[in-house]
Amino acid sequence: MGGWLEDTGNWLLPWVRRGAERARWLLVCCWLTAPWVFSQDQASGSAETTALHTPPPASAFAGDAACASCHEKEAAEYLLSPHHLDSAAATAKTILGNFTPGKNVVRTGNPELIFAMIAAKDGFFQSAVNIADANNPKGMAERFDIVVGSGRRGQTYLYWKDNALFELPISYWTRTHEWINSPGYPDGEVHFNRPIIPRCLECHATWFEAEGPPNLFARDSMMLGIGCEKCHGPGREHVERERSAHPPAAGSAEVAIVNPARLSHERQMDVCALCHAGVGDPIEPPLSWRPGDVLADYLKITPPPPDQPVDVHGNQVNALERSKCYTSGKLSCSTCHNVHEKQQNVDAFSTHCLGCHEVKACGRYRQMGEAIRTKCVECHMPEGKSQGLHSDTEGQMLRAQLRAHRIAIYPEAGLGR
């Protein structure tokens, strides 16, 4: 069954694996209040480390606004990027779906059940309505509290029940501008009880304080959106050093912040693999991994078997690793992506191919000549329908379109426009 998160059953593993669940959890809580060890590791000179980290406290973070005050070039576009906008408090601006009567309803495979999206004075609500039961017209309703997804493909919404976080049954699908049944939810049923586990937020937020499995969090702790410090490590100390009377010399490697460009190829890949290599099975508590750490020590990622399409929601890492180009040892996500900017001009990506290949190396050059120069991606990284990311809505199967990240020869792929 497809869903935003396939392996919901596995959330408990990291706690159970190393002994009694309860003891482990207590330990995690102690770690959260323990003195922060990051600066000592960093002071040894290299951001790459084999010592295991524990989740940093909130006080280790400076926040994007602080970074933006000095790094205008990186911040200007980043603040408008899908990463930054990936999660947020639910407001009229962040929720992309339509609340206008007539457009605010999802019919289901069950003729008696509809879902209605309601904008009220005190917030936005999703309501399951039993239209056959006149005595119970309202059914169950919960509030939109948190938005997940900038809306490139869609959005899913979360709600709080005390300090427990759950997924709402209706999501938003950008391509058709419709409300849809949340991915993985059976059509025609009412489910308001899918817990949001820490791993979901590890990929979709910057920081949070987990209070207990499966889905208890400190409500005010959420740092929503994917902030600068997710890829650069907690940055308060860097900010303090740079603002001090004796800031580090210009051009030197900064010890209190991670520049992925200075990491080895593997550790650079890890920075993206935290979120772009599939759900995996956590080994350490969520948020323990930091840029520069060996991801495999924190998360067990099992690549899909070779005969299966690489396709869980967001698994570009495994796909890329299966490309012959990857054998060069030099190809990383940053070869093509500058994550500080929007990545939406497909033709521009061909330039990156030409960093390693000549146009003439392509078998199609002989027939098509220079016309292929800006079209490498359309044939060698064609778009395909996701097997993993789909929604079963009103008897129709909607699938996300994703860009193949296994660079290869796809004889059937053409220019298509």
Ligand code: HEC
């Ligand atoms: C392993 C990391 C990971 C986990 C866990 C994960 N996601 Fe995602 N999610 C991603 C990535 C990466 C993308 C972007 C995928 C892409 O475009 O290829 C994404 C995309 C999405 C989108 C679409 C965003 C958009 O703007 O189009 C939604 C909605 C979403 N995820 C919801 C969830 C929810 C809800 C959960 C937990 C129940 C979850 N995801 C768990 C990594 C993750």
Ligand code: HEC
């Ligand atoms: C999704 C991950 C990610 C996020 C989020 C992110 N960066 Fe980066 N950043 C990188 C990577 C990767 C590099 C190295 C790029 C390369 O290989 O050249 C980098 C490099 C940098 C550099 C060094 C640039 C140079 O010329 O040496 C600065 C400064 C920087 N980022 C600041 C920021 C700031 C400020 C933010 C937030 C507004 C931010 N980054 C958000 C991934 C990220």
Ligand code: HEC
């Ligand atoms: C008070 C100004 C200031 C603030 C605030 C600040 N930085 Fe920096 N940062 C600098 C300076 C100066 C450098 C060194 C630039 C150079 O030497 O070229 C630097 C370097 C960096 C580098 C490159 C380090 C390297 O080893 O190459 C990264 C990445 C970075 N900052 C990210 C961040 C992030 C993320 C934040 C927010 C948490 C942040 N910075 C906040 C001033 C600042």
Ligand code: HEC
């Ligand atoms: C904390 C998890 C996380 C990390 C770390 C991360 N990503 Fe993402 N990335 C996401 C999610 C979630 C989305 C979907 C954002 C949305 O649209 O809501 C995404 C979207 C993207 C996109 C498509 C959106 C766009 O910007 O056009 C690209 C490209 C991308 N990521 C590349 C990278 C690269 C390269 C790295 C490593 C340098 C990286 N990401 C690190 C979670 C992450």
Ligand code: HEC
């Ligand atoms: C960092 C260097 C590098 C980059 C960037 C790169 N490649 Fe490659 N590519 C290679 C290497 C190395 C091989 C393997 C060469 C060989 O087998 O002769 C390869 C092989 C290929 C092949 C043959 C694949 C097969 O399965 O037979 C194709 C097609 C290809 N690349 C296309 C591209 C395209 C298109 C891009 C841009 C989207 C690209 N490459 C970017 C280095 C790179």
Ligand code: HEC
């Ligand atoms: C050889 C170039 C290349 C490399 C290397 C590369 N990408 Fe991409 N990526 C692309 C292109 C081209 C697109 C499509 C951009 C668009 O549609 O606007 C894309 C799109 C994406 C998207 C948006 C989802 C989608 O399917 O449109 C994500 C997420 C992403 N890349 C993540 C990554 C990650 C993570 C890595 C490293 C594992 C990576 N990419 C390496 C070229 C590359």
Ligand code: HEC
């Ligand atoms: C119209 C589709 C199309 C476009 C555009 C295209 N290719 Fe190809 N390419 C192919 C096909 C198909 C092959 C397989 C060989 C053949 O059939 O001639 C191929 C083969 C290759 C090979 C492998 C050659 C070998 O002998 O193993 C490389 C490398 C390559 N292309 C690189 C590129 C680069 C770089 C670009 C952009 C400048 C590009 N291709 C644009 C369709 C295309």
